[in-house]
């Protein structure tokens with residue numbers, strides 16, 4: 001049995017999942033209990049679990065207070081769920097997780113020390129922070145402004161996506177290193193000091209807009225290449241295998257794609273020599289915009305949708321319908337697709353189905369990591385299957 005079907009079986013119930021039935025409280029209890037355990041690990045072994053950039057920067061008393069609140073809430077919500085719900089599996093799981101967090105030291109956990117010679121670490125703190133921030137922003141947004149109201153937070157495939165999210169955040173150190181590698185090592189000779197001085201002398205807001213344009217042109221080129229090159233398409237197909245769009249769907253990315261995509265986008269920014277604050281502002285913007293584009297939200301902006309990419313634009317990119325195949329490669333500006341003849345944003349319509357046309361990828365992080373390299377009979381046809389064909393009849 002796959003992890004997903006096991007989880008689904010354990011948590012499924014004929015009881016309703018809406019407000020007042022103990023499902024929300026039970027789920028939140030589990031969520032906070034699990035995050036509390038991770039947070040305690042960060043407290044005790046920061047050497048292994050805290051990003052180098054953040055070491056010594058966390059306000060520890062505040063972090064302890066938040067952790068205490070989180071563990072307390074996890075217990076409280078578990079009891080609430082137990083009271084409201086006939087099936088107690090959510091409540092019991094929440095209590096068990098909270099108990100483990102307490103057993104590991106809870107909010108009084110001894111603060112571990114850093115050693116000078118530790119070179120490799122996992123970004124567990126990065127995972128906790130990003131997950132908390134994104135969940136707080138996007139889960140309520142998708143509940144309040146949904147496009148598909150009936151779609152659950154735990155729709156099919158979510159477990160695969162959270163695994164991708166988990167791993168890509170844990171591996172933040174090696175992924176950042178590999179992303180910067182082409183710019184700082186391989187193409188460093190391309191840098192011209194005059195160009196960089198001229199670029200950096202502009203106001204930051206102007207640099208920010210220029211970065212968006214330069215980066216999106218790069219993103220368009222890389223993205224389109226991923227679609228039109230057979231072996232790259234197999235890697236990118238992992239991202240397209242998601243069949244339900246929401247905020248976490250965009251996390252489904254093969255590690256190789258993360259490195260190539262980010263590295264290739266950063267390279268021109270580095271060569272132009274944009275100032276660091278402008279680049280950081282763009283990184284913050286793109287991480288939110290990329291997540292937003294995948295959300296299950298029905299925002300409509302009229303003509304503005306043709307200027308700045310909205311979820312509907314990127315949903316069409318993920319569609320498995322013929323009319324939408326290999327369309328909408330840009331991340332920010334639909335006009336780039338318009339210029340190159342790949343824009344598809346029919347008035348008022350949304351796609352009906354998502355995924356890779358012609359074949360199904362396996363679920364699960366490991367299976368998807370290995371999938372592009374599999375040569376066995378089950379391996380699907382490559383890029384041809386994805387190319388638009390005239391529909392029969």
Ligand SMILES: [Zn+2]
Pocket residue numbers: 223227236240317
């Ligand atoms: Zn794509």
